Amino acid sequence: METLAAVVVTRNPDPDECARVLTPILMTQRGVVIYRALCGALGLLFVGFGVLIMTGPSPDFVFGPIMVGFGLIVGLLPPVVIRANLARRIIASVKLALQNNEVLTVSDAGLDIATAHTSSHIDWQGFKSARRIAEGLLFQVGIRTVFVGSREFDSGDDFERAILLFKNGLGTNFLEGSH
Amino acid sequence: MDALTPVVVTLRPNVDEAMAAFMPIAMQRPSVATYRVIIFVVGLILVAVGVLMAIYERSYFLGPLWIVVGAFFLIRPLFAMRNAVHRLVVASAKRLTDTHEVMTISSAGIDSKSDVASSHFDWAALSMAQRMPTGLIYQVGGTTYYVSASEFASKAEFDRAVAIVRGGIGSKFKE
Numbered sequence: 614m615e616t617l618a619a620v621v622v623t624r625n626p627d628p629d630e631c632a633r634v635l636t637p638i639l640m641t642q643r644g645v646v647i648y649r650a651l652c653g654a655l656g657l658l659f660v661g662f663g664v665l666i667m668t669g670p671s672p673d674f675v676f677g678p679i680m681v682g683f684g685l686i687v688g689l690l691p692p693v694v695i696r697a698n699l700a701r702r703i704i705a706s707v708k709l710a711l712q713n714n715e716v717l718t719v720s721d722a723g724l725d726i727a728t729a730h731t732s733s734h735i736d737w738q739g740f741k742s743a744r745r746i747a748e749g750l751l752f753q754v755g756i757r758t759v760f761v762g763s764r765e766f767d768s769g770d771d772f773e774r775a776i777l778l779f780k781n782g783l784g785t786n787f788l789e790g791s792h
Numbered sequence: 793m794d795a796l797t798p799v800v801v802t803l804r805p806n807v808d809e810a811m812a813a814f815m816p817i818a819m820q821r822p823s824v825a826t827y828r829v830i831i832f833v834v835g836l837i838l839v840a841v842g843v844l845m846a847i848y849e850r851s852y853f854l855g856p857l858w859i860v861v862g863a864f865f866l867i868r869p870l871f872a873m874r875n876a877v878h879r880l881v882v883a884s885a886k887r888l889t890d891t892h893e894v895m896t897i898s899s900a901g902i903d904s905k906s907d908v909a910s911s912h913f914d915w916a917a918l919s920m921a922q923r924m925p926t927g928l929i930y931q932v933g934g935t936t937y938y939v940s941a942s943e944f945a946s947k948a949e950f951d952r953a954v955a956i957v958r959g960g961i962g963s964k965f966k967e
């Protein structure tokens with residue numbers, strides 16, 4: 614395997630782009646999916662009761678619509694609130710990364726992350742997976758999902774070399790294509 | 793032993809202790825607190841509607857049903873948060889144990905080394921640290937770390953580590 618020169622990226626993430634890329638991924642986490650399914654089922658139950666109350670032998674046009682309205686709120690509001698919360702958290706953490714002047718170095722040995730007061734190194738064995746997506750590079754370290762936009766690299770060549778280094782380092786754990 | 797000699801800890805996290813340390817922090821986050829208040833108010837309204845229906849309309853099916861659903865809203869957020877934090881703590885504990893992570897606390901800061909990664913935090917990187925009854929908690933960036941006193945070789949080693957951290961971050965250390 615050819616030895617590739619290291620790629621250095623001074624992080625300059627776009628908070629909105631990060632939120633756009635990462636929010637749908639975090640929305641598919643097991644806990645969030647279970648919670649959304651529970652809310653959906655509960656909401657459906659309420660709507661069903663509401664409809665039954667309005668169409669039953671002694672229709673009630675006060676409690677029926679209240680139940681339907683409540684069911685719609687319970688079923689539809691939580692996913693919207695969760696999505697907005699996740700996006701807010703992602704934007705906050707990206708702004709923190711911007712303040713910290715984070716620098717990434719991708720090399721044959723793995724990934725180095727440095728800020729003014731911290732430094733860390735992760736061997737390729739420390740990665741769960743990585744994926745090339747249309748907007749850039751996505752990887753998982755421990756329980757963290759990190760997105761680095763292709764526009765953050767100095768050039769298209771640097772981005773392609775970083776992708777190649779990830780591919781060489783992760784083998785079958787490197788995935789191509791959309792998330 | 794010299795007070796400035798580094799303290800080395802092989803991390804073997806205790807999930808229950810870590811849960812006890814992380815839960816209050818998670819529950820105090822503004823978004824979680826707001827969410828809990830909203831759901832609690834919804835639950836309270838539902839229970840009240842159920843009670844009123846049972847008493848005034850003698851509705852012995854819908855009344856109790858509203859009460860049960862209301863009670864679900866009162867209790868559910870607490871369990872949901874607990875489960876979410878528990879999942880994160882278990883995943884972190886497993887990763888730290890599996891990769892044999894060793895932490896070194898010295899006058900230069902906090903270093904960690906595992907089979908697959910290493911990191912160094914200068915004292916300036918810590919936004920806070922606190923001695924808790926069961927261990928030491930500290931924050932770097934937006935991430936909170938907990939190391940139990942039981943993971944240190946002895947109580948004296950734990951006390952020495954706390955003293956080094958206190959010396960490193962000064963007024964940002966909470967007792």
